[in-house]
Amino acid sequence: GAVVSQHPSWVICKSGTSVKIECRSLDFQATTMFWYRQFPKQSLMLMATSNEGSKATYEQGVEKDKFLINHASLTLSTLTVTSAHPEDSSFYICSAIAGGVETQYFGPGTRLLVL
């Protein structure tokens, strides 16, 4: 099946620094990628949808200047958490769709801890 990877799998950073998380589709071209956030014992919450070559569409309540999303190629999307604060600590998960297919393929997630 289709494989999506994320890097890094976990990251610890100091408050005020920026962190970049990569999401790659390894064996298919992803026309659309999604970024989710999951707090402990809570649902995955969709943060934004990105289409290759265009600006991301953010869900209500998600700060686009805080969470920068770039989908520059059909196999790579990046999420940059800018000026991270402890409340940004969470589990970030990406998923991808191949063109014309409804099924989302999920990455294994990235755990971010901001000290």
Place this chain on the structure above:
Amino acid sequence: GDSVTQMEGPVTLSEEAFLTINCTYTATGYPSLFWYVQYPGEGLQLLLKATKADDKGSNKGFEATYRKETTSFHLEKGSVQVSDSAVYFCALSEPSSASKIIFGSGTRLSIRP
């Protein structure tokens, strides 16, 4: 808005036990319903789905029936194995926005040998 509620875990069972993980939903339309599974260190995988009332989704011995009257989509398996240990997510998507998935909070399942 739409939402999914599933039983809190963790759920711990012995091998060959019967499994039920409850899931109920709230939706304005007629959603598609899903169960996803996440094995340790891996991404979420679609386990099964149902797209209309009374449909039964099944895969790997797991089953779930779309019950519109009770707005439920409970996951069942007759005899669990150690390899079924994972986190299970119930989810829905509306036809109007099929790519937007709304997830439950997940239920961790641990199976003892």
